[in-house]
Amino acid sequence: MNFSEFSFWWVLLLFCVPFFTVRMVAKSFNLWRPAFDAVGLAAMSLILFLNASRASFIVFGVEILFNYFMVKWMLTKEGKQARLIAAAIIIFDVGVLAYFKYLTFFVEGVIGLGTTVPENWEAGFPLPVFNQIPPGVSFYTFQMVAFVVDSLKARRKKPIGLLDYVNFVSFFPQIVAGPIERRSALLPQISSFRFKFTAENWDWGLRWLSLGLFMKFVLADNIAPYIQMDQVANAWLVWFSAFLFTLRIYFDFAGYSFMALGIARVLGVKLTVNFLAPYTSQSINEFWRRWHVSLSTWFRDYVFLPLMGSRKSLAPAFLFVTFTLSGFWHGAAWNFIIWGAYHGALLLLLRYAGRPFNRFVGRYVARPQIVSWAMTFSAVVLGCLFFMETNSGRLVAKIKTLITPWAYSPSNFGELIARFEGGGGIVLLLSLGLAITFLLMEYWAVRQERPEYELFLHPWVSRALLGMTILFAANAPSEFIYFDF
């Protein structure tokens, strides 16, 4: 769901007012059955999904029914038969994802590399070709696949009701952009669902929501307009835009995740904290433990470990493959594949060269952790350059610029400064000041070994963040970046 769209909140209100009025009245006459809560949640999720995208809703509906009945059948079988059914479901789910997300890239970007693809190939293709992927398909496909595998491995093959399954895969706060929840974490909270509007849930829900709103609308959206994609010849500008994008993508996506966490908590459901102050990391390993946690653990559990199996001596190769695939998941374009491979390569570099390097730095630098942090953050910024630039030609031009010494000339630096002079520059400076203060507060919490966002969730800080969101939210909210994935 797009929490920055007015229609999301409007439809939510239009559903909630009559539904909870009827619920309250029916409860007072002792006519309300607890199961109606589960029906209400399913209706709420499906109506909001329908409002977000009708085309996606149809695809989603077909996938829900297929997955539910196939998993139900799988649970009645044992051994090889159960594994075959699981494989069929996963092939179907991944096939749907591939069709909607990767078909055009495969034809134009892969086949097109070796042969000339006619411009109107879509017209001759036996199936309709979509230019945009249905919202949420990447996320709910992964949640469905994880459910199949976890159900196959479950010790107790207890059947699950259709309503519980619908609520598990369509839970509206997280269906479109995660967190990607697991059976063991979400299903017990969703099964036989009851709304739990306790004071504690409201309190914590609104705190997370305030934090998410601040990160998205104040930090991410005020930084977004200053990211200049078209500048390729000035190395300072290329670096600066990549730096701004690095900040934006974190505040945008973590902001979305925390809003989802807050809304879910108001309803009485605890979701995974998907980000753990990733820019405080002092190594790429640590970065991936803190960034998009639910996706990283998904790839670890359903790609890296099963691919490797008992071939543990090949773990480095499988790690690299997993990261490359993770990059590909983010988007059907070469830049995402390069981004994934780049992070995989960084992890291997760190593994084989990191320890001797750290010992070397430790001998000459009083506080080597600062060097480690700076190198990690710089590597992430460079990675963001690959991530943000979907135009392959422009990406190559930018990389050439970065390795050209005279692209770092003082006149180019002067051009960077000149671009941000005036009122716009002051807004950017203030936004950067807020963003860096935010990151320093995260660093303080990590250093004190406290929960990463503890400071921001303090009741008074949380209220201050909400007030600042009302005052300083960007006039024109930008799209959530991860909706495109």
Added chain:
Amino acid sequence: MNPTATQSQTATSPVEAIQVWLVQQLADVLSLDPATIDVTQPLTRYGLDSIDAVTLVGDLEDWLDLELPATLLWDYPTISKAATYLVDEFEVTVDASDL
């Protein structure tokens, strides 16, 4: 057991024996002094990465002659938690002479 596992030869229970074994392995893999390893601290703090984690579980499987979950050291991220889990879940018994 004292959190700092320097007393390798004083393991008296299966949990302690597994802790001692894990401390020794971790020290070998990461070139650390075993005396600096605190069994209650997350393994990632010592620089253990994904490849080390799966390799260590593989070695542990060989040593205990058990099939273990590959995610063991993520699900139980300290030596103390992993050792306790192994004993509770698999009823592992370890002879001190195996160390």
